[in-house]
Amino acid sequence: MSDLYSRHRRVMPDWLALYYDDPIEITHGEGRHVWDSDGRRYLDFFGGILTTMTAHALPEVTKAVSEQAGRILHSSTLYLNRPMVELAERVAQVSGIPDARVFFTTSGTEANDAALLLATTYRRSNTVLAMRNSYHGRSFSTVGITGNRSWSPTSLSPLQTLYVHGGVRTRGPFAHLDDRAFIDACVADLKDVLGHTRPPAALIAEPVQGVGGFTSPPDGLYAEFRELLTAHGILWISDEVQTGWGRTGDHFWGWQAHGRSGPPDIVTFAKGIGNGMSIGGVIARSEIMNCLDANSISTFGGTQITMAAGLANLTYLLEHDLQGNARRVGGLLIERLRAVAAQLPGVREVRGRGLMIGIELVKPGADDADPQAAAAVLEAARAQGLLIGKGGGHDTSALRIAPPLSLTVAEAEEGAAILENALRSAY
Incomplete structure (x- = not known):
């Protein structure tokens, strides 16, 4: 357990949620990528909960x-x-x-x-x-x-x-x-x-x-x-x-x-x-x-x-018509993920529009939510250099994908490939 995580647990509320079994500290970002305190680079498909809308360290904003x-x-x-x-x-x-x-x-x-x-x-x-x-x-x-x-x-x-x-x-x-x-x-x-x-x-x-x-x-x-x-x-x-x-x-x-x-x-x-x-x-x-x-x-x-x-x-x-980019790149990403989902029994649905995409996971052979699988995919994606979110109704069993709206086609393909590997590792 990192020293920062230990300090966090001593002074922060128990209900203040953290992602990952081994939580990460994000120290800086650029474009659609962020880096943690160990120097690892991640493709950011969650943008600080849909907050980094255009890009990290966008020169015009800074x-x-x-x-x-x-x-x-x-x-x-x-x-x-x-x-x-x-x-x-x-x-x-x-x-x-x-x-x-x-x-x-x-x-x-x-x-x-x-x-x-x-x-x-x-x-x-x-x-x-x-x-x-x-x-x-x-x-x-x-x-x-x-x-x-x-x-x-x-x-x-x-x-x-x-x-x-x-x-x-x-x-x-x-x-x-x-x-x-x-x-x-x-x-x-x-x-x-x-x-x-x-x-x-x-x-x-x-x-x-x-x-x-x-x-x-x-x-x-x-x-x-x-x-x-x-x-x-x-x-x-x-x-x-x-x-x-x-x-x-x-x-x-x-x-x-x-x-x-x-x-x-x-x-x-x-x-x-x-x-x-x-x-x-x-x-x-x-x-x-x-x-x-x-x-x-x-x-x-x-x-x-x-x-x-x-x-x-x-x-x-x-x-820069980022709405148009969200429509174009998001449409490609959704179709790519739906093609992957069609091969996996635990993916109930890929839904959304633009760069606001949800992947709902269930237990194979049933229609029951599978929050354990969602947590596993979150971890597997992080291990391969991709940050995503999760959410859902009765159980947290939906993956949430919401990159900055300047996402490129190449980055969408890279993220989709990592997600495919992470989903296959869970099912």
Whole structure:
């Protein structure tokens, strides 16, 4: 056991999860690669949990951070802040929300927490609709709406949460239905829930469930949910913490796969926009954002150095069409992995879109989750120089693959070959 690991265990909480039997310390990175404290290089297919969106040590971002650090790091939202206004203007422009207002936070958890405050205040209701198998953060309120038991340590909550079907396409009571019938059944379920409760404030949903193992409903489900919600005056919050900024390839925002009825009332974001800097935020229509009747600030949300990084990162992503790259390279990677999976009895499904790919593992000959195999593949991939993630619903049995959006075809092929070897070693 390394000295750093021993020190970690002495001062950190037991519930602070670490990957690998022999945890690694990542010391530096470049492009799509990182290095550990022993000098080993890894191809990074997880990006610090979908956070390194463009590339490690991207020169444009590091230059922006360095120049801003030489001026001022922080002043709080009590003072005018040029980088914050400039990034808010860009985010509002690409959001699709009319007359949008933007509030910056330091994380996705805090962004979702703020969205819940806005929705419940605007609607004068503490009832929230959420999806089964969902994850929205680690704060008291966001744990209260998380529909994934592995990440919900308490049932105590200031909110009344009602969970509806639809986030997981291939498991549950509607899995056997075709896409049209699946959507109809989920809409009927939502309608039934609404008939048994006081009017909720909002539905919060991840277009692609992140921690849940990169699961998603058929395109169009949330558009049909939206029609029903709008009839009852209920808001739609799209949690884009993991799906936003072009990662899914086909769309800039995950909600756009369900966008027939227009943009959500509220969008939350974080992770990739900062490329490693602590940025989260909420986008909402002005009347929703402005519904609070008390003062508020954010000490660290929108601080100058993180805003400079976010602005440089977003500019790079748009100018280099990384969404298009995610679509092209991600499509090749998914097909390559599906070809491998067809030969392995323990791979139940390869799913996802763009550079957001899940591989669900089961015990061969059964449909039972196989978290031990997922852990084994994670270790085998690391041993061969590839970092991936894991997640899932009832058990952590899905591998999560989410490289930086600048991934090259050659790197995708390299990672797929390592994954094939790791999967074969487990089965």
